[in-house]
Amino acid sequence: xxxxxxxxxxxxxxxxxxxxxxxxxxxxxxxxxxxxxxxxxxxxxxxxxxxxxxxxxxxxxxxxxxxxxxxxxxxxxxxxxxxxxxxxxxxxxxxxxxxxxxxxxxxxxxxxxxxxxxxxxxxxxxxxxxxxx
Numbered sequence: 001x002x003x004x005x006x007x008x009x010x011x012x013x014x015x016x017x018x019x020x021x022x023x024x025x026x027x028x029x030x031x032x033x034x035x036x037x038x039x040x041x042x043x044x045x046x047x048x049x050x051x052x053x054x055x056x057x058x059x060x061x062x063x064x065x066x067x068x069x070x071x072x073x074x075x076x077x078x079x080x081x082x083x084x085x086x087x088x089x090x091x092x093x094x095x096x097x098x099x100x101x102x103x104x105x106x107x108x109x110x111x112x113x114x115x116x117x118x119x120x121x122x123x124x125x126x127x128x129x130x131x132x133x
Contacts, residue, residue, distance in 0.1 A: 025065060025066070025069065026062070026065075028052065028054065028058070028062045029062045029065050029066055031052050031062075032048055032052055032059065032062045032063060032066060033066055033071055033072070033090065035048055035051045035052060036048070036066075036072060036088060036089060036090045037090045042075065042087035042088060042089045043087060043088055043089075044085060044086065044087055044088075045059055045060050045063060045086070045088075048063060048088065063088055066088075067088070070091060070096070070099055071090060071091055071096055072088050072089065072090055072091060073088065073089050073090075073091055074086050074087075074088055075087050075088075075089070
């Protein structure tokens with residue numbers, strides 16, 4: 001169940017928590033992202049799986065979520081005699097931060113419109129004070 005806005009504002013949140021807030025990513029996704037950002041070279045799924053101590057398929061699902069969220073890039077490497085494999089690298093932190101800022105701005109504008117609709121809808125409702133006996 002989603003926390004209320006009030007509850008969310010009262011929580012301490014870390015910068016990694018933004019991955020959860022904006023994209024609903026899981027702890028494993030954060031681990032995979034950390035592994036990729038700590039690596040000096042692009043990594044294969046097998047290398048990622050080994051570093052997070054998970055099955056290849058589990059690591060792949062996590063990487064897929066990160067790619068879909070725009071935090072990780074996938075690159076195809078072709079073998080000289082046919083075939084290929086993929087490697088993964090993190091997207092530049094400034095690019096991720098800019099995307100998060102755009103999402104926040106879009107959310108803020110949407111909430112502003114909803115508040116305006118609320119105000120218009122209930123502004124005409126007269127409040128009545130119960131009569132004293």
